[in-house]
Amino acid sequence: MEVKLPSFDSVFSVDCVIFGFEAGELKILLIERNEEPYKDWLALPGYIVEQDESIDDAAERILYELTGLRDLHMQQFHTFGEVNRHPQGRVITVAYYALIRINGQKELRPITQYARKAFWHPVNELPKLAFDHSEIFKTAFNKIRRRLNYQPIAFELLPEKFTLTQLQSLYEAVENRKLDKRNFRKKMLSYGFLKELDEKQKGVSYRAAKLYKFDRRKYAKIFHNDMNLDK
Amino acid sequence: MEVKLPSFDSVFSVDCVIFGFEAGELKILLIERNEEPYKDWLALPGYIVEQDESIDDAAERILYELTGLRDLHMQQFHTFGEVNRHPQGRVITVAYYALIRINGQKELRPITQYARKAFWHPVNELPKLAFDHSEIFKTAFNKIRRRLNYQPIAFELLPEKFTLTQLQSLYEAVENRKLDKRNFRKKMLSYGFLKELDEKQKGVSYRAAKLYKFDRRKYAKIFHNDMNLDK
DNA sequence: AATATAGTGTGTGAAAATTACACCATTAAA
DNA sequence: TTTAATGGTGTAATTTTCACACACTATATT
Structure with a gap:
């Protein structure tokens, strides 16, 4: 029927x-x-x-x-x-x-x-x-x-190569509060999914910062998931 | 038009x-x-x-x-x-x-x-x-x-008055793992939104457990939100 | 009345994570 | 050479998490 x-x-x-x-x-x-x-x-x-x-x-x-x-x-x-x-x-x-x-x-x-x-x-x-x-x-x-706090979405908003300060200011913009620089860097680096590059920032009129990349593979390995927990 | x-x-x-x-x-x-x-x-x-x-x-x-x-x-x-x-x-x-x-x-x-x-x-x-x-x-x-871990949804599944053991076994069922009794109780009670009642469990053939209630008001006060963060 | 049974209820120490906090280094431009 | 702007770094105190074991109590059974 x-x-x-x-x-x-x-x-x-x-x-x-x-x-x-x-x-x-x-x-x-x-x-x-x-x-x-x-x-x-x-x-x-x-x-x-x-x-x-x-x-x-x-x-x-x-x-x-x-x-x-x-x-x-x-x-x-x-x-x-x-x-x-x-x-x-x-x-x-x-x-x-x-x-x-x-x-x-x-x-x-x-x-x-x-x-x-x-x-x-x-x-x-x-x-x-x-x-x-x-x-x-x-x-x-x-x-x-x-x-932002449990998924690596920040990296989709940043250029492929970014500085830790850029990453921090993104968190600050989204969470609408200031974060402590030393603690932020310590924590981010401790996760182990940021890859430090040999390159540095260019074209700035102050001390150039190191550039980093988000390492998707390492992230997935560390968190045992397929990076798509939304569903 | x-x-x-x-x-x-x-x-x-x-x-x-x-x-x-x-x-x-x-x-x-x-x-x-x-x-x-x-x-x-x-x-x-x-x-x-x-x-x-x-x-x-x-x-x-x-x-x-x-x-x-x-x-x-x-x-x-x-x-x-x-x-x-x-x-x-x-x-x-x-x-x-x-x-x-x-x-x-x-x-x-x-x-x-x-x-x-x-x-x-x-x-x-x-x-x-x-x-x-x-x-x-x-x-x-x-x-x-x-x-389950950031919203008080467990209490919707339990009777209004429940024991800490019941609460724990619900978490265990959902997370599919055993939890430590002492740590679980300590943590749950530390939140301060469980109200201990004068009543005890009835009809069990062993030592009766204390009953607790989830206190919605306290929860909302503690977490400054309207208990509906899903949206 | 004694005992078996089954779940209740409790504390401490070690390890890890979080927080607060300040100064010198480097670069480009003036 | 000085200045302006940001980069980069360590330590101690506090809080949170975790691992872990045994005596108590209410009932049912004998």
């Missing part, structure tokens, strides 16, 4: 909270909408999931179309399903976050017309966002604040 | 992983399906979300209809959106978990015909479940294992 699924007028969407770190500040990626509803508002990159793609795939596609960014490792974190969150009908949205290196070269360029532009905005003093995106952002921020 | 939402043949559903603790074992609630697809299979309680209800509301309603249980505090934990997870069409499911006291009196009785019966099953040696429900369960189990 076949049972037919009901055919509702319901739609899934995906919204992305993309974090980056630049100039000592934590930022997220916003777009300026070019479509009703909320035309001209700022919003998280997000759009509707197609029938024949998984939500994970949709998240990647949509982010690419709206910002030009690709191949991020996105992580689902919450689904928002209030009845009236979208003014034009029932839309349930699955929210994803990702952490990336903000890279001057990488140009942010919307591919579709739905977004007029995409740009980085500091997480402090965010303007009002379209839909319930302010709430979505807040939820994402709380999540990554938590995860 | 109004933009019309696309009208796909897409459906949201909700699935619930309800944990309980009984006889030193962690259990979950399963139903026997009485409807295609997967008729006669065991499955997590779950069904389709109506157009005019939030997913949180849907979770409560559906659990009630399938098991007779009500007023649980359910917590969303992941959304499963593979294209072919449901054999009859595109169904994205939002999964919830809850932890409850298994209570002999409370009868499990499906209200609708979609489930033939509902019953508790130990989390060890689970049979194969319908759809991707085995994966959903696994994800839920990992989540609560994690949360």
Whole structure:
């Protein structure tokens, strides 16, 4: 016996909270909408999931179309399903976050017309966002604040080679408090998954700092996990 | 300008992983399906979300209809959106978990015909479940294992008045390892959110243990949070 | 009444982790 | 050569974690 699924007028969407770190500040990626509803508002990159793609795939596609960014490792974190969150009908949205290196070269360029532009905005003093995106952002921020302390997510935000001071200032930005330099370095190095390089910082007008790399292999060995405990 | 939402043949559903603790074992609630697809299979309680209800509301309603249980505090934990997870069409499911006291009196009785019966099953040696429900369960189990250590979820599984030994055996069941009695008690009591009662255990054929209660107010005061950090 | 049974309840010392804290070194630019 | 800016380093006190064993008590059994 076949049972037919009901055919509702319901739609899934995906919204992305993309974090980056630049100039000592934590930022997220916003777009300026070019479509009703909320035309001209700022919003998280997000759009509707197609029938024949998984939500994970949709998240990647949509982010690419709206910002030009690709191949991020996105992580689902919450689904928002209030009845009236979208003014034009029932839309349930699955929210994803990702952490990336903000890279001057990488140009942010919307591919579709739905977004007029995409740009980085500091997480402090965010303007009002379209839909319930302010709430979505807040939820994402709380999540990554938590995860910073038991998952190696900090390294996704930093350049591949970084100094300990940069690492510390990232922790300070996310946790919103000052940390002690000596204790921070001692602890980070004690984990044993930071690889000290022979290189030094360049182009600074003060004593150049040593550069380090995050060693994924060592991390996985030390913590006996596949680096993806989120699920 | 109004933009019309696309009208796909897409459906949201909700699935619930309800944990309980009984006889030193962690259990979950399963139903026997009485409807295609997967008729006669065991499955997590779950069904389709109506157009005019939030997913949180849907979770409560559906659990009630399938098991007779009500007023649980359910917590969303992941959304499963593979294209072919449901054999009859595109169904994205939002999964919830809850932890409850298994209570002999409370009868499990499906209200609708979609489930033939509902019953508790130990989390060890689970049979194969319908759809991707085995994966959903696994994800839920990992989540609560994690949360046990930074959220007071253990107390939702125990009777209101419990002994320290019961609390310990719950931790042991979830973490799947033995804990040291003296250290466990010392640590738990040191938090200061357990209230020692004047009462003792009754009906045991050995020395009766003191009963304790979880003091929600103290907990909230101590940890400066609203006891709901999940979001 | 004696005894067997089963779980309750308690303390200490060693090791590890966390915290607080201050000064000299190096580089580039002025 | 001086200055401005950040890099880099060690120690002692405190707190937390961990390992570990035995006497007590309530009931059931004989």
